[in-house]
Amino acid sequence: MDRLHSDSSLLVCPAFTSECYRASHAPFISATITEEQAAESLRLVWVTTNEDLCTQWQQQLTEDTRLRAEQELTAEAEATRLCQVHQLEEETARTDERKKNRFKHTDIMMHPQPDTNEEETFVSDFALRKIDKGHFVELYYWTNSGLEEALFSYSTRDNEGLIPSEQDGAMVWISAAASKPSKHVVPDRFLSPVDFAQAVPRIVAALEEHDWPNQRVLMLARFWGAIMTHRYWNSNNQIAQRALMIYQEEQRRAWHMAVALGNGAWDLSIISDTMLACLFDRVLRESRHRDHESQVSTYRLAAKKQH
Incomplete structure (x- = not known):
């Protein structure tokens, strides 16, 4: 069905009895059909056709309204999807940035520097990096000796600068201390039962804190x-x-x-x-x-x- 371009209800039925339409109804005039009857027949045809066109126009308007509503819903859904994608990309970027620069985002505990490491405030950078990457790391770093060594290292070392390291396919900068194991590390097999028992609950807590x-x-x-x-x-x-x-x-x-x-x-x-x-x-x-x-x-x- 051809698309209509105007509302037929706005049209006015022509006066078929007028002189200008004489030629239109002349073919219908006969011995039994007068000129007035022929003009009336033309009027009835026009009215019927116009009513059909008016119905088609209303259906066309209804369909146009439905299509516009669908397009608006589709556009709204696409806009929502793009917004969610953008938010996800931003959140992913923030998460990656927090992973690559973990120390910058570490919460600051508002208390003086501890004199001892009994509360495990300091753990070796090297050990924590191993934990972050899911690698094997010796239990020594969570023994009393390992924690005391970490405290001493944090308290006395100079700013050793940063070194490049590949992480998740990207180049990041880490502290030099995080790249070197302790010189005093004790392999697990040589730990005493006491040291082993000290280290286990501490490393379990560290695994939980680092989202294992x-x-x-x-x-x-x-x-x-x-x-x-x-x-x-x-x-x-x-x-x-x-x-x-x-x-x-x-x-x-x-x-x-x-x-x-x-x-x-x-x-x-x-x-x-x-x-x-x-x-x-x-x-x-x-x-x-x-x-x-x-x-x-x-x-x-x-x-x-x-x-």
Whole structure:
């Protein structure tokens, strides 16, 4: 149906009886149809046609109104979508900026500088950066010794400047201290049970503060809990205790490597007694070898003195 360009209801029916329309109704005049009847027939045709056009015009107006409403809704929805996209981009940019410049956005605790680090105010920059990146980091940094070292470092170091580092595909600047491990770091396997017990709740809290997935935090907490409740933990056999600490370090390091390589990690909290038994045998052999070497060295020294 062709589109109308004007409202037919505004038109006025022509006077078909007038002289100018005589030629129009002449073909309809016959012996039985007068000129007036022919003019009336033309009028009726015009009125009927005009009514149809008026109906079409109203339908056209209704359809135009519907289409405009749809277009407005579509435009409004698109504007809302673009606004949300813009807000998301801004929020993402702010989040990225906060990650890259975390120290600039750290809340300031309104209290004097602490004299000790008992409340874990200071933790090694290096350790925190490892936590941020989801990498393996030694428990030493959360022992009393590690925290005291961090406090001393914060209190005495000069401004070492910044160094470039790649993070999430972008180049960021970090403090030089954050790029270097402690010179006094103690591997997990050599930590005493007391140091280990001190560090575990502190590193769990650090993982939570640095937005580690809750599943991983719970798994590691259960893992360390399983270590401290294992029968080897309170054993009088130093070989058993050492095997347990080596197991903790090696398993956690391997787990982090598996996560980084995308090979699929495992539930650390499930202690493998088979692997632990193998470690026990390994530590026992190494201990016997050291004892043998010590005995040989002592014997040779004694023999040398006799001569």
